[in-house]
Each structure stands twice: as structure tokens, then as C-alpha cells.
Amino acid sequence: MRFIVLIFSTLTLLSAQSSYEKGKELYVSKACYACHGHKLEGMHMYPRLANRAKGYLSYKLKYFREKKADTQQQEMMIDFAIGLSDEDIDNLTTYFTDYVEEMQRERYDDSYQVHGDGGS
Numbered sequence: 001m002r003f004i005v006l007i008f009s010t011l012t013l014l015s016a017q018s019s020y021e022k023g024k025e026l027y028v029s030k031a032c033y034a035c036h037g038h039k040l041e042g043m044h045m046y047p048r049l050a051n052r053a054k055g056y057l058s059y060k061l062k063y064f065r066e067k068k069a070d071t072q073q074q075e076m077m078i079d080f081a082i083g084l085s086d087e088d089i090d091n092l093t094t095y096f097t098d099y100v101e102e103m104q105r106e107r108y109d110d111s112y113q114v115h116g117d118g119g120s
């Protein structure tokens with residue numbers, strides 16, 4: 001019996017994905033980055049989404065999902081918001097609000113070593 005419980009909890013752990021990760025996957029699979037940028041930094045007329053208030057961002061996504069927009073520019077978002085469930089919006093906005101830029105490994109590469117005495 002204990003063994004079964006162990007297997008079950010291991011499986012649950014393996015399949016459990018954080019809201020942040022789910023949001024990140026959605027952001028990529030729905031191609032949101034095409035306008036809002038790979039680092040949620042935004043560009044031109046497309047707003048930055050990183051580290052902004054979750055409540056506001058989910059309010060906006062739900063607003064667009066109802067086919068509402070205040071400007072012609074915002075109408076662009078309706079098509080992208082329409083297929084999102086409440087859970088999708090929750091995961092996406094968690095990703096936006098909690099966004100942490102991933103380190104770029106190359107930049108912090110300290111494995112470079114100088115051989116010899118540098119010819120002095």
C-alpha cells in the first residue's frame with residue numbers, strides 16, 4: 001500500500017507544473033512574443049508585459065476576450081485573447097508579473113583560462 005502511495009505521489013510531482021511554467025509555454029505556443037518580445041519587453045506600440053500588475057493585465061485580457069477594445073490598435077489583441085480560458089489568463093499573468101529574465105550562460109562564462117604567462 002505504501003508503495004502505491006509513493007508511486008502515485010511521484011507521478012503527481014512529475015506532472016505538476018507551476019503556473020509560471022504553464023504561462024511561459026502558452027506565451028510561446030500562442031506566439032505572443034511576436035509582438036510583446038521574447039523577454040516581455042515590448043516594442044514600438046506593443047506594451048511591455050514584464051513585472052506589471054497581474055490584476056490589471058488579466059482585466060485587460062478578459063476585456064479583449066469579450067471582443068472589447070478602446071482603440072483601433074487594441075483591436076489587434078482580440079484575436080489573440082479570444083481562445084484563452086480563465087486558467088490560461090491566470091497562468092499567463094503569473095508569468096508576466098513574476099517574470100525573471102533567465103541568465104544568458106555565455107555572458108557569465110568564466111571557464112576561460114589563460115595559458116602560459118601571457119608572453120611577458
Ligand code: HEC
Binds near residue numbers: 031046047057058081
Ligand atoms: C499582433 C501583435 C500582438 C500579438 C501577437 C499579441 N499582442 Fe498583446 N497587445 C498588442 C497590442 C497592439 C496591444 C494594445 C496596446 C495598446 O493599448 O495600445 C496589446 C495589449 C496587450 C495587453 C494589455 C497591456 C496593456 O498595457 O494594457 C496584454 C496583457 C497582452 N497584450 C497580452 C498578450 C498575450 C497574452 C498574447 C498572446 C496570447 C498577445 N498579447 C499577443 C499586440 C499583440
